[in-house]
Amino acid sequence: MNHQEGLTAYIAAFVAELVHAGVKDIVISPGSRSTPIALVMAEHPELNLHIHVDERSAAFFGLGIAKATKKPVAILCTSGTAAANYYPAIIEATISRVPLMVLTADRPHELRDVGAPQAIDQIHLYGHNVKWFVEMSPPEGKEEMIRYARTVCARAAATATRYPAGPVHLNFPLREPLIPNLYEEMFELPERTNGYVDIHDGKLSLSTETIKNLATMLNAEKHGVIICGPIEDAAFTETVVSFAKLLQFPILADPLSQLRSGLHEQELIIDAYDTFLRFEDSKEALKPNVVIRFGAMPVSKALTIFLKENRDVPQIVVDGGSGWRDPLTAATEMVYCDESFLCRDVSKYIEPREEQSSYLEKWISINKHTKMNLSSIRDIPKLSEGKLFHLLADLLPENATLFVGNSMPIRDLDSFFFANKKGIKVMGNRGANGIDGIVSTALGAATVSQPLYLVLGDLTFFHDLNGLLAAKLFKLNVTVLLINNNGGGIFSFLPQAEHPKHFEMLFGTPLELDFRHVIEMYGGSYEKVVDWDHFHHVFAKDLEAKGLRVLEISTDRDTNLSEHRDLWNSVSQEISKVIKSGKYEG
Amino acid sequence: MNHQEGLTAYIAAFVAELVHAGVKDIVISPGSRSTPIALVMAEHPELNLHIHVDERSAAFFGLGIAKATKKPVAILCTSGTAAANYYPAIIEATISRVPLMVLTADRPHELRDVGAPQAIDQIHLYGHNVKWFVEMSPPEGKEEMIRYARTVCARAAATATRYPAGPVHLNFPLREPLIPNLYEEMFELPERTNGYVDIHDGKLSLSTETIKNLATMLNAEKHGVIICGPIEDAAFTETVVSFAKLLQFPILADPLSQLRSGLHEQELIIDAYDTFLRFEDSKEALKPNVVIRFGAMPVSKALTIFLKENRDVPQIVVDGGSGWRDPLTAATEMVYCDESFLCRDVSKYIEPREEQSSYLEKWISINKHTKMNLSSIRDIPKLSEGKLFHLLADLLPENATLFVGNSMPIRDLDSFFFANKKGIKVMGNRGANGIDGIVSTALGAATVSQPLYLVLGDLTFFHDLNGLLAAKLFKLNVTVLLINNNGGGIFSFLPQAEHPKHFEMLFGTPLELDFRHVIEMYGGSYEKVVDWDHFHHVFAKDLEAKGLRVLEISTDRDTNLSEHRDLWNSVSQEISKVIKSGKYEG
Structure with missing residues (x-):
């Protein structure tokens, strides 16, 4: 097997595995060194290629597809600063947990750190900001190396997808000539069952003992709130709503929790907290004695301060992805468990409660009044x-x-x-x-x-x-x-x-x-x-x-500021009246 | 001293040192976390502030100022992906040896890796692509910390400037409140002689023994060429021209060598080699028996191939910055010495030569004929x-x-x-x-x-x-x-x-x-x-x-290709005639 045949077999095996691993979309930025990978990808009938000249935008474009499809997306670029332009999107993918496969072409070893054109140090180019980095072997057509290329690809896709999802970086040293020998059967994997590995990922679930302990904590408290920050999990929406209903806890739903819009029951959804948690009397009236938090940190600064001010009560932070989402050092229980599993499993041990405790009524009523008052924003005649x-x-x-x-x-x-x-x-x-x-x-x-x-x-x-x-x-x-x-x-x-x-x-x-x-x-x-x-x-x-x-x-920045301030002042006064009256039905 | 006073004193000392170290231009991208540094810089009467929203462009803009002034330029941004957008320009600064001081604001320690907003891992964010990374101490007003801030700044500016110049990265953890207490005297350094350090950098120079040995090598060979790749050093232009004259060697001058345009003597400057070194008979006629190369690798692929094809002759690579600029593995002598020093010092031991050897005449003549023939491009009627x-x-x-x-x-x-x-x-x-x-x-x-x-x-x-x-x-x-x-x-x-x-x-x-x-x-x-x-x-x-x-x-890509090919073909034929005739005077 000559250089080009080996190159083609190796890259084709990699690309075939990419498709097998569920990758459908590739965002390619044009370049010379990445030629063999780009050409082989272009030959695959099941891949959607998106060609994007600016690598910074290209990487974010790939991120957007991955966010929308919840499937890993591959991005491919040539050697040099092209790859450095990916950095912002890669960091965003890491923190927001989006599966991205970053494929960079590189000069081969003999052209590194010797002043060769368009050669930069691409080893660990993204430092700690990727889940996995692999310096690929130079392409070879030997069976061992084909198996290697296929295995690394499968593993990389699984690593990117495994929760918490994130970016992986594979760096390909490629020697000239860079033109592959394209042929129709190159994606066929004749010894398939023998030649690749399917990867099956589990999700975190807690022991029965821990579940019972959490249920006991929750059963002891009536003034509880559930907080859902940014989270994307269709199964979670239904389970958390049922969980809240059982507990009779309000759900403070971040706009990115996917809980503010949909066909799920919305009786317990609190959506105006960002306004009313700015007010001292609301915060006092609504002081919880237990907090359960799902998802990333909520957007609302008012809610963040509320959580910080309530660091004297148990705060349970649930994360299926084993991060540490607690800038407030407010967590008392850090729970690593799939969020839906937690709702489902703890629910089994929750004791039935009377409907609509007065604490819950307060949340619902203050929320309703706040929204009613905020709606006066519709009367602003100017663009706002x-x-x-x-x-x-x-x-x-x-x-x-x-x-x-x-x-x-x-x-x-x-x-x-x-x-x-x-x-x-x-x-x-x-x-x-x-x-x-x-x-x-x-x-x-x-x-x-x-x-x-x-x-x-x-x-x-x-x-x-x-x-x-x-x-x-x-x-x-x-x-x-x-x-x-x-x-x-x-x-x-x-x-x-x-x-x-x-x-x-x-x-x-x-x-x-x-x-x-x-x-x-x-x-x-x-x-x-x-x-x-x-x-x-x-x-x-x-x-x-x-x-x-x-x-x-x-719009005008100064007007915008005063509009917001005026509105908060007027809502504050209305909510104070409600709280002072003690009549929460609204 | 309260938080804000300490913050102000620390940042002001840093900024005062920045000015003392010769920094005049700052490129700032707006952000919140970087507020104290930006505000203090804005108060300094000797700084030019350039405000640039897109950090990627901002960093390249700073690079451009630094390239033009040959002075370190500081770029400042807020925490988060803002800093990641700097990456392409930083890598360019590293490889092209441009002094850049990258100042990034960061969340303080307690807000890192805990899901706080706009917090990414900025420690060694640019990996191996900066000359020096410093995680700054959190600002404090104590004398020790003021001395620390001043020393790190002086050292960072010197490190960025020291040859080979390059980028340094200082990461500033900053706590709220972020507003400094600006006051008129904040940049004064009362104990100045006691409070900072001036840094004096040397340049590489060789021992007399090595210089004599290099001169002996050159004295033994008459068919030598000097190659000047991209290099920026005003002193070098004059010294290399004298050196070449003494040796009677042609200078193959890259367009970025700054040798193609100027008032220096141009008799020995070869500027059309990119064309004629594509031709086998030229390469044969011009085979050298020694090569001295200065600066980065030349742009010309034809010249690169020529160097590769002549790996049987001594190739001396001179680099004042201790890189390894030899992707061809062609170097036989890797010489770490200031380029001007080398020309000056070796010259002392070069024996006088007869003017215009036939080898030199060939270079000059083929170059002249090539240029004459290439000038036919002026006759192309279409935009080209x-x-x-x-x-x-x-x-x-x-x-x-x-x-x-x-x-x-x-x-x-x-x-x-x-x-x-x-x-x-x-x-x-x-x-x-x-x-x-x-x-x-x-x-x-x-x-x-x-x-x-x-x-x-x-x-x-x-x-x-x-x-x-x-x-x-x-x-x-x-x-x-x-x-x-x-x-x-x-x-x-x-x-x-x-x-x-x-x-x-x-x-x-x-x-x-x-x-x-x-x-x-x-x-x-x-x-x-x-x-x-x-x-x-x-x-x-x-x-x-x-x-x-x-x-x-x-223009049209296909037409452009055929224009180039036609021209090379026609020049090739003309040059062949000259070589076959053996009459090189032109």
């Missing part, structure tokens, strides 16, 4: 960031996906997007909470989740403008609601806003960009919303449209 | 990539800076941009040869080097479109010559071009973008060149213009 999110629950079509940017949008979503039956899937990049790569992640998701709405601010949109190329080249359908407050809106809410001297230069950072131009370059349609009537009109029209559509909503 | 570079030597104003993109542009520059007296400084990112960050690096250079011309292809331009924001916000002056061949032109020259099945999808990658839109968004002027007359007209007009100007030259 908060109002936009409030309207979205009404306006979005059923089963839409709502991808939300970081900084202000996710916080406004948390404050103003309330529970509904529409089955709206809410997505975001809440691993590292970056403003980078949001456009591409959303577009990746849009390849499988339709219709998809992306709501984000102007700095976030700017950061990943290059991502829009995918919308053009792949003819994707997406509606972008671009909130343009000409700079970094969130900083107006932070202490530096009180120091005006360098504020606009360092934090406000107005870009003064008319995005219409760039949207037109990418073949999108653009509409600048002038008022709410216009917004309703263009939003309705947009429901029928295809392609990339951007509706820009211009 | 090679012709553009040939014209540039005539058209560029004196002392202009020419920043050139990777892939085809740097290669065409090598082939067609010949020696001249104009003092044109040629810049490029030839560390990792990426197509990323070129716009930003050039714009960073444009803050100090004027007038600046950037020549690059459409994929490279696309990759860093975000970099154009700097041109708008900082009102920079730059002329972009955008060669748009709608995709990756270099791949047409590679073996995959012979496999048309997936070629356009995987390698050609046409983007079909009308860049006019995005240039207008960034307030630039755009001109689509229709023919050469038009080009000359707009280029001349452009000489008087300010701001961002883009002249787009559309």
